Amino acid sequence: MSKAIVLYMHVHQPYRVRHYTIFDAGVDHRYFEAPYDDRENNERILRKVAEKSYLPTNHRLLQLLNEHPEFKLSLSITGTAIEQMEAWAPEALQSFKDLCATGRVEIVAETYHHSLAFFYSRSEFEAQVNMHRAKVQEVFGQTPQVIRNTELAYNNDLAYWADKAGYKGILAEGWDRVLGWRSPNFVYRPSYTDNIRLLMKNYRLSDDIAFRFGDRHWAGWPLTADKFTHWLNDSGDATNFDLFMDYETFGEHQWDETGIFQFLEHLPKEWLKTPGNTFMTVSEVIDSFDPVDYVDCPQTITWADTERDLSAWLGNSMQSSAITALYELQDKIMHTGDLALIDDWRKLQTSDHFYYMCTKWFNDGDIHAYFSPYENPYDAFVAFMNAWHDLKFRLAAKGVDV
Amino acid sequence: MRILMLGWELPPDNSGGLGVACYQLCKALSKKGADIEFVLPYHKADYGIDFMTVTAAHPQGVEEILKSGIAYDSYKYIFQDGHAEVHDIYSQVHMYEEAVARLVHERTFDIVHAHDWLTFRAALRAKQSTGCPIVLHVHSIERDRAGGNAGNPLCREIEGISFMLADRIVAVSQHTKNMIIEDYDVPEDKIEVVHNSIDPEMFEPLDGDNTYKYLEAMRGKGYRVVVAVSRLTVQKGLPNLLHAAKEVIMREPKTLFVIVGSGEQYFELLSLAADLGIAKNVIFTGFQRGKRWRDAYAIADLFVMPSVSEPFGLTALEAIGYGTPSLISRQSGVAEVLRNTLKVNFWDINEMANKITAVVQNDSLRDVLHQNSYQEFARLNWNAAADRLLGIYDQHLKRSKVFA
Secondary structure, three states, X not given: OOEEEEEXXXXXXXOOOOOOOOOOOOOOOOOOOOOOOOOOOHHHHHXXXXXXXXXXXXXXXXXXXXXXXXXXXXXXXXXXHHHHHHHHOHHHHHHHHHHHHOOOEEEOEOOOOOEOHHHOOHHHHHHHHHHHHHHHHHHHOOOOOEEOOHHHXXXXXXXXXXXXXXXXXXXXXXXXXXXXXXXXXXXXXXXXXXXXXXXXXXXXXXXXXXXOOOOOOOOOOOXXXXXXXXXXXXXXXXXXXXXXXEHHHEOOOEOHHXXXXXXXXXXXXXXXXXXXXXXXXXXXXXXXXOOOOEEOOOOOEOOOOOOOOOHHHHOOHHHHHHHHHHHHOHHHHHHXXXXXXXXXXXXXXXXXXXXXXXXXXXXXXXXXXXXXXXXXXXXXXXXXHHHHHHHHHHHHXXXXXX | OEEEEEOOOOOOOOOOHHXXXXXXXXXXXXXXXXXXXXXXXXXXXXXXOOOOEEEEOOOOOEEEEEOOOOOOOOEXXXXXXXXXXXXXXXXXXXXXXXXXXXXXXXXXXXXXXXXXXXXXXXXXXHHHHHOOOEEEEEOOOHHHHOOOOOOOHHHHXXXXXXXXXXXXXXXXXXXXXXXXXXXXXXXXXXXXXXXXXXOHHHOOOOOOOOXXXXXXXXXXXOOEEEEEEOOOOHXXXXXXXXXXXXXXXXXXXXXXXXXXXXXXXXXXXXXHHHHOOOHHHEEEEEOOOXXXXXXXXXXXXXXXXXXXXXXXXXXHHHHHXXXXXXXXXXXXXXXXXXXXXXXXXXXXXXXXXXXHHHHHHOHHHHHHHHHHHHHHHHHOOOHHHHHHHHHHHHHHHHHHHHHO
8 A cells, every 4th residue: 555745835925014103003004015124024035035945945846846756745825925926036936836837736725815814704714715716726727625724723613614615625733632542644534524534734744854854952863864764664554644834944944054955855766765655745645545534623723832722823912902903894894895905904814913922932032033023022013003003094084983 | 609419311311300300490590590510420412501510420531421311221431542441320320429529629519419319429428528518309219210119229228328418308299208208217307398390481392293193083083092101110000000991991992092101011011901902992102202202292182190109290291281181190299289180099090090081081171171280381480499499508508607
């Protein structure tokens, strides 16, 4: 029986809110346009990530696709990332299109704005999934069959919705509290659903690459493609190894100097040495293997932090105040039909804004700090709320009762 | 009459009300004929002061002094020969004392008048070497600055010894006088209360459009604005204001609270507003100067000063000058001189909420309060304070002549 690596990488860039003050509210509605040298400048960050990660990684991925007919992968690319590449790094977007043109790269569905709308507004969530599908069709000529929610946030309700919406599969974290004694290395089906399948991230193996790869204090260091292949081959019964990670693992989270690119270059060759080993996209693995069991997940799980919940986005009262305030405006904003206003409101839904307000480990200056353009979570909150006040100003200027 | 005035700051290089009060007081005294030499720990700006001599009390050979805007920060001295020294606040106090000791040796003064603990050691030294009477002017004591706690024992020691050895103590309010008596067992009749004041003619007028466009627009939509202009520090009692704000917003959701200032409580107050569920209604502007600072007063319907302990509280008068009535804590000096204002005990959150709600619900209350408080404001000046001080100087001059 064959065993497949299911490599899935997530590409996303938010529109970061600039240092937006109360003196800007009511005066300047450009929340996302920081001066070029500011930490919140989206263009500069996008160009940097394209240069350090997207271009060199796609270059290697395309080579691998050309060299190994068995090599396949899946990608999700948010609408906000596609837009920014269109504007500032069209060559990076072209490199993603080139991957898709091989016919062995599958695009996964999600919300256009990388939002947590599912938990606040079903109608908005559906609108954003539709927007994303249309964008993927336009840019990559594919219609996604498998869906993931922002931050891999998942529960039974979402699986039920995706099943009814006709998706053949959905992605989630293979978290022990949900799987119990079971292995993530099989295809599952969510409780209360008819047709949909559930793929669960093998977080140990995925995080060996995404988080631990460059860590010299880790017992597994240095990780080579050969060693990693041995781990997979030795893991007993399995049909699929779901390696899910942020795309920026390659070149951005793990710098070139760690050897991450060499690892990527050698992995297919090493893995394919063993007969029966192959690669599959997310749809393909669902078509190839029957589900082994139901997975029940009444609580919401994500792929973040040791808690694997939404606490990195909604855990403190600043975060919950900010997101509740934003969705409270939905009816009034949609009612205006003002596309610019609706677009700004949607850009503010991107989960990153709430992540920047996370205080969980602020005092330790940990991983969250690395990904935030703000000096501290409080500055992130103040800038966001000032932009929110300006949304209110724009509504009021249209005669809407606020 | 030659007066040696010992101070720590003057505008525009001031961190708060102390510098403003010293400036205004000296100006009023000089108009009445007092000959003042004012000693500062540093002196780099051209203050445009022609009514007194300003002297810098730094070591010889200093070319430049670098400091930030914070009162208790350390200074960096750059000397003519190129070497640099960094001095913390105690070292500053010590150098200031040495400089004043040299000064009183060179020139003769009738009275030494020192403002707050930073200059008290220098005053004692002057008295020790010349026998000149010293008046200690208290704008705040350590318990004020520590928000009702004991504070720094070194500051308390300087305050305690200086109060004991002073010829006269001037407190900026009865509130401050009572605290001096409680904390340092100073006999009541040694302390004179001379209230601070404000000079309406010195007021920089509002100019152009208000910079808070958003608040203006929201006021047009029926919102009302409550502002606090304050350092975000324990002394100022802002957590109580946020608790009161929650009660107000429950009743009047169209109320916006604007907190202008910075300080170590910033993160705490932001989190508290979110915890209380009122983050949408509380706007933090950060520290502001100049036009944005004036406009904050002007845009508001009510100014609130909820201080735990406020020796005087000039901001309440500034607010009135810029067109906004005030709600002030009874634990403040300004509450002793201002009649047309709302007053509340700093701990009484319900009453604070009650009064704020009344103002945001009744524009007529706001307008009447302001009209009447503005009349009080327009009558204010520093002449009375200057007269009181001259009287105090005279008493001591006569007394020292008797003993001479």
